[in-house]
Amino acid sequence: MEFKKIIGMNAGDDRTSYANNSGLQRVVVSKTWPILDETLEDMIEKEGFPECCFKMVDLGCASGPNTLLVISHIMDIFQDLSVRFQEIQIFLNDLPENDFNNLFKLVQSFYDEKAVERSRCCIYGLPGSFYGRLFPDRSLHFAYSSYSVHWLSQVPEGLDKHNKENIYMATTSPREVFEAYGKQFQRDFSKFLSLRGEEMVSGGRMVLSFIGRTVEDPSSMDDNAYLTMLAETLDEMVAEGIIRKDDLHSFNVPIYTPFQQEAEAIIINEGSFELCKKDVFRVRWDAHGNTHEPFFDEKESANLVANCIRALSEPMLASHFGSCIKCDDVFERYANKVAAHLSKQKSSYYTMVISLRRK
Template sequence: MVMKNVGHMNAGDDETSYANNSALQVLSLPLSLSLSLLVFCSLSTDSLAILLQKGVILKALPVLDDTLRDMFAAAESCFPKIWKMVDLGCSSGPNSLFVISHILDTVEQLCRKKNFIVSNNSPEFEVFLNDLPDNDFNNLFKLISGQVFGKDKKRRCFLYGLPGSFYGRLFPSNTLHFAYSSYSLHWLSQIPKGLDRSNKENIYMARTSPREVFEAYAKQYQRDFSTFLRLRGEEMKAGGRMVLTFVGRSVEDPSCKHYSAHYTLLSQTLLDMVAEGLVKMDDLYSFNVPIYMPCVEEVKTVIQIEGSFNLEKLHVFPVRWDAQDNIINYENDLVFDKHRSGKLVANCVRAFMEPMLAAHFGSSIVDELFERYAEKMGEHLCEEKYSSYYTIVISLSRKSK
């Protein structure tokens, strides 16, 4: 399975769309408990997911802001005539536009501090929104508001959709100033080569997976991330910067159950459906998820060996699976609702997994699959209420050419 064919999020803005279910990317808004309880009691599951957007992004903003300040501290006495940036893996939800607006606001403020803006003339920006060709760019552009163009709507900002894989060339050489990516780089370019049916009923790396499965995933990640860095190095100007946020591991052992539980529960759900004749065993044996969550040492090693960038900053922080867990005190068991939590997490997973599952197993099983998955997820969260995954944020600078 090649990602460019099915590696897009659910389109549109309905209940199972990515736009309405990107809470796994955006969990930890600093809301007071009283406001949180009020919101929790009055909003639907999907509205709650929308409200919780930007949380993980907000946690990563200090790295983003420091990177922009460092970039301008090293800048010469003038601002480029056109400042070009790209969001790599923008998807179709509002998160991309929130970050772009923040970046442009910050750049304008830094320009003023360094007297790069003359006669109140705003600098010109070219902003590229990149994702795979099947991404719902139409929905993304519908979400664009005046905020991207500044409060007075006088910002000279030109936005473009840029369909294509970031594992291929996207820009001419030496033209890009800044690149940003949030929750995209853990996606591989394809299912690792050589898996065939060796992973059996597992759809990802699991404790019962043979050693060659772990090796195949690790090698594919190393190839893909190295390719990504090499291509961005060709496209980016010397001194250009990248801020990349992606799902990772806090430990070196990839078989640790905490990092595969999402997919273990999903494979168990599929296995149940195999037992009932709803899914073919051969289809399950031939399905693997093209995702890899690297540990910090793997990230550092690829950056060092590839050689195009300096690693300026690296931060790791945990994020709870359940979006509600960030605003509700679960020590009070009366508040926790496993059915609501299970559905919320299942909808988030469905938003990015459905296209692949439908292409492989057929769309007719998807509703039933995620209803069962939500039940299993609710039970899991009931037993392990503090399940977390880890987010890695890195800041890179392009070496002199």
């Protein structure tokens, strides 16, 4: 199956939609503000602001209010810096199956809030994979992406059924699984950087945030227990005859969480960008919009986590397992596992944010 038909967030604005279950991503976006602010300030100071048209893109924008939150914050920075511009073009990029209609319904509220003319600030939907070309040569000034680059262009080749009950790189996965995932990320991230290098003007900037891992050897620690518990949930359903064992053994999630030095080495070797700033932070699994609030009780926290993972993975599960899988059942079971986990350990996502300058 093609990547673009597998990966896509739950559309709409109902209880299982990404739009209503992306509080975690909102927290992540807010934590990128310091590096985002510094990057834009430095770019304007050193490169100046285009006299004619400034072009920027949100890569992997998804749907819901978070995308316009990013745009609104960037416009506030420009206002604080007293930037005068003739025209700004803002592109919202994601795969064609993304719920762009949801975004377009929110655009008017952005214009009303910022009191900016549409003729001077133009917002466009830009469907397409960021592992392909999106813009003409040397036309893009700034790119932002939050929690998107860790999604691979495809499930790594060569996995076959080596991973069995695992659906990702688990501590029990064989060595060839780790190698396949690592090679796929190296290819994808290198291509991502190369393509943006072709599209971006000299001195253009890019700010990226993605989930990483804390150890170099992915077999030494389970940094992705949230996926391990989803695998355990599916394995239980195999044992009960609800889904087929072969279907589970052929299911793998196309996500890779790199070690920090691993990502930095790819940036250096690819050569289009220089790494200007970097930071790491943790965001708890049940983050929902307020980073200062304590954990809820385990059940409420587990439901937040389950709803978030469901919004991300339900289209993938439905595509692979078909009508035999009932996602209400899957994520009720999954939430129970998460609640048991959170009663013992308050887990968080290890997140990296980097600022790059086009050479």
